[in-house]
Amino acid sequence: MPSSPDTNLSAVLYSIKNLRLEERPIPQPGPHEVQVAIQKVGICGSDVHYWQRGCIGDFVVKAPMVLGHETSGVISAVGDKVTHLKQGDRVAIEPGVPCRRCEYCKEGRYNLCPHITFCATPPYHGTLTRYYVHAADFCYKLPDHVSLEEGALLEPLSVAVHACRRAGIVLGNYVLVCGAGPIGLVNLVSARAMGASRVVVTDISDDRLKVAKDLGADLTINVSGKDAKTTAATIAEFLGRPVDCTIECSGAETSTTLAIFATKSGGCVVLVGMGAPESKLPIMDALCREVDIRGVFRYVNCYPAALEMVASGRVNVKPLVTHRYSLEQTLEAFETARTGAGGAIKVMIDCSRNQ
Numbered sequence: 001m002p003s004s005p006d007t008n009l010s011a012v013l014y015s016i017k018n019l020r021l022e023e024r025p026i027p028q029p030g031p032h033e034v035q036v037a038i039q040k041v042g043i044c045g046s047d048v049h050y051w052q053r054g055c056i057g058d059f060v061v062k063a064p065m066v067l068g069h070e071t072s073g074v075i076s077a078v079g080d081k082v083t084h085l086k087q088g089d090r091v092a093i094e095p096g097v098p099c100r101r102c103e104y105c106k107e108g109r110y111n112l113c114p115h116i117t118f119c120a121t122p123p124y125h126g127t128l129t130r131y132y133v134h135a136a137d138f139c140y141k142l143p144d145h146v147s148l149e150e151g152a153l154l155e156p157l158s159v160a161v162h163a164c165r166r167a168g169i170v171l172g173n174y175v176l177v178c179g180a181g182p183i184g185l186v187n188l189v190s191a192r193a194m195g196a197s198r199v200v201v202t203d204i205s206d207d208r209l210k211v212a213k214d215l216g217a218d219l220t221i222n223v224s225g226k227d228a229k230t231t232a233a234t235i236a237e238f239l240g241r242p243v244d245c246t247i248e249c250s251g252a253e254t255s256t257t258l259a260i261f262a263t264k265s266g267g268c269v270v271l272v273g274m275g276a277p278e279s280k281l282p283i284m285d286a287l288c289r290e291v292d293i294r295g296v297f298r299y300v301n302c303y304p305a306a307l308e309m310v311a312s313g314r315v316n317v318k319p320l321v322t323h324r325y326s327l328e329q330t331l332e333a334f335e336t337a338r339t340g341a342g343g344a345i346k347v348m349i350d351c352s353r354n355q
């Protein structure tokens with residue numbers, strides 16, 4: 001446990017390619033908040049994107065912003081109204097705190113709340129810092145046997161839980177996952193845990209497909225240069241029929257085209273990967289075969305299930321972590337995440353003072 005903290009080293013994005021380590025004030029918790037001594041933060045593609053481009057779509061970094069949103073830590077102080085957490089508890093932090101009052105929050109779809117404050121989505125600071133204050137009810141206590149790295153990985157795992165729920169995966173389903181980056185890989189293991197009996201994974205990188213195979217994919221296909229209809233036929237031939245649903249995790253237009261062609265009539269395609277704002281897709285094929293196309297925006301009410309999946313041993317996310325750095329080595333860590341050097345999948349930063 002940290003004692004009498006007096007500094008708050010943080011990784012602050014000032015402008016494009018200008019990521020700096022600097023001391024910031026230590027925040028104090030309000031009545032319903034907790035102060036967390038941050039331990040592990042995974043680097044997400046969006047952190048790298050903000051660093052390299054300064055924006056994602058309409059979200060522009062206009063003022064210095066602390067990066068990081070895949071987070072675990074140890075409670076260092078609690079607000080006076082907090083009853084379910086205490087100093088020393090190990091927690092995973094769900095990074096998006098909604099307004100709780102809008103129609104989406106009231107309907108239970110708080111991921112769609114227009115007022116949500118999400119770590120490291122401008123203008124809100126993220127968690128690549130020593131001490132962070134967060135809504136107590138968006139912190140989940142980790143059982144002793146769940147590691148702090150697994151706690152940080154609950155964030156991308158929650159994206160997958162939401163995607164698999166949106167896809168309607170049930171026992172015995174055949175599933176196609178397009179893209180074998182961190183998000184495709186958590187979808188692979190989640191689809192399996194939620195009952196998929198066969199999972200096919202595509203990518204354009206053999207290295208990433210090897211990871212997918214090691215994580216249990218039944219078939220991996222390098223789709224580079226391949227025609228979507230031909231690949232859809234290959235998948236159907238391997239499985240004996242088309243897939244029940246497809247989880248698109250690359251954002252590539254050709255991959256979304258494959259997602260539609262490879263999915264059975266009456267099946268479902270969920271779009272997770274972010275691509276160009278507009279694209280040319282075979283939507284008449286989707287129309288004629290009643291292939292549903294559904295969006296996925298982060299996650300809602302998924303942290304508890306993601307935690308149970310890890311705690312029960314039904315999914316193993318540990319192999320995703322390929323590289324580890326300290327907070328002081330943040331720039332190196334981001335460079336590894338950017339280049340993918342050394343087969344990087346998930347780069348993890350340790351924000352604790354004494355490692």
Ligand code: NAD
Pocket residue numbers: 044045046159178179180181182183184202203204205208223249250251252254255271272273274275296297298299
């Ligand atoms: P990533 O870039 O590490 O992985 C994408 C993978 O897709 C790479 O391995 C790449 O080689 C592969 N790819 C590229 N073209 C392909 C093609 N034609 N067919 C198959 N694979 C192809 O990114 P990630 O961290 O795994 O995230 C995946 C996507 O999900 C990103 O676009 C990210 O922005 C998005 N995302 C969306 C949400 C959401 O809420 N919708 C949440 C998290 C991430």
Ligand code: 572
Pocket residue numbers: 044045046056057059069121155156159274297298
């Ligand atoms: O883990 C949350 C997350 N969400 C991502 C990407 C990476 N990680 N999304 C893609 C970008 N959108 S966004 O709406 N945005 C920048 C807020 O374009 C959010 C979901």
Ligand code: ZN
Pocket residue numbers: 044045046069
């Ligand atoms: Zn993310």
